[in-house]
Amino acid sequence: MKPKNIVLLGTTGSIGVSTQKVAADLPHLVKIVGMASRESVDGMEQAIRQFKPLKVAMTNPSKAKELEARVKMSVASGERGLVELATMPEADIVLVAIVGTAGLEPALAAIRAGKDIAVASKEILVMAGEMVMGEAKKHGVKVLPVDSEHSAIFQCLEGRQPAEVKRLILTASGGPFRQKPREEFAHITVAQALKHPSWNMGQKITIDSATLFNKGLEMIEARWLFDIEIDRVDVVVHPQSVVHSMVEFLDGSILAQLSVPDMRYPIQYALTWPKRVPNSMPPTDFAKISQLTFENPDPVKFPSLRLAREAGRAGGTMPAVFNAANEVAVARFVDGQIGFLQIFETVERTMNAHRVVAHPSLDAILAADLWARKEAERVA
Ligand code: MG
Secondary structure: OOOEEEEEEOOOOHHHHHHHHHHHHOOOOEEEEEEEEOOOHHHHHHHHHHHOOOEEEEOOHHHHHHHHHHHOOOEEEHHHHHHHHHOOOOOOEEEEOOOHHHHHHHHHHHHHOOOEEEEOOHHHHHHHHHHHHHHHHHHOOOEEEOOHHHHHHHHHHOOOOHHHEEEEEEEEOOOOOOOOOHHHHHHOOHHHHOOOOOOOOOHHHHHHHHHOHHHHHHHHHHHHHOOOOHHHEEEEEOOOOOEEEEEEEOOOOEEEEEOOOOOHHHHHHHHHOOOOOOOOOOOOOHHHHOOOOOEOOOOOOOOHHHHHHHHHHHOOOHHHHHHHHHHHHHHHHHOOOOOOHHHHHHHHHHHHOOOOOOOOOHHHHHHHHHHHHHHHHHHO
16 A cells, blocks of 8 residues: 555544554555644644654644744644645645634645545534535545544445435443433532543533434534435434444345444544555454443433434534533533533534525534534523
């Protein structure tokens, strides 16, 4: 396999660090040529010394100056810096792992410059899935999933047509409150919500795993990524997080993809696709895993899945509103301003107040995002 030149947007977050490990493990196949981070100067300095990228950027301009002084190379800054990296002539693939809406413009710029993109930031496909997939098709580039669930589905589909699929089955760990009675949900503390049973991730995504909003966002992503309407996207709770997701075909056969939970597996597949290459990951020990169990998600405890389905059905700007309202609600919950149950209420109220714009432009999407943030602050 020819080595691939990677631009890594979001170098120091949890996906970025796992990507660095993959690149360090496969130096002959994966070369990081560009690196960006929002403001982690220490993390960037270390990564630059290790991988020696051609170009680097930091979103925060004063941090960019600080980094420049340390690494003695020019550091691009702001949104423009991210776009500069995303369109580097040397890049084959741009991995977008920046939290929030900041990844949207660089992702679109990369696609328009003819680069494949690997998507870790949920916002890209949730907010602008229709546009991103349309642009990718127009420019003949690939959108590769980095999320473990979507990587699993991508691997199970392997060139099958959407018409052959009965349904996509996303697995969910169920989060820390899977077995907690609904009566106790009102008293859930921030510390409890931040403890995740199987994955070690950032704060926002950990709360999203506890509410299952994470899975709701993934339903919408899957809908766009695989061109399968949201009513053919289901969720099953699988606490061991070993089956990363499944595809049920028209004939009733189901394919699943399995591995121990470690983000290096899906990241590597996105970066080496369509090839499979050996690595230094430990082998999966089934005797040690011992059992795989499945159960249906509780729709009363977790209205997030219903809200995601409604957002996916409504389409247009509604998924962006769903996402933004959740972000505001999670921030307020972490700050101790609202309770756990109000996260769901805030999202539902904001969605109910939204008037959908169909087939929105990027500006319309960003406007809906802003509107939803204000509305969510108001109703929370
Ligand atoms: Mg996931």
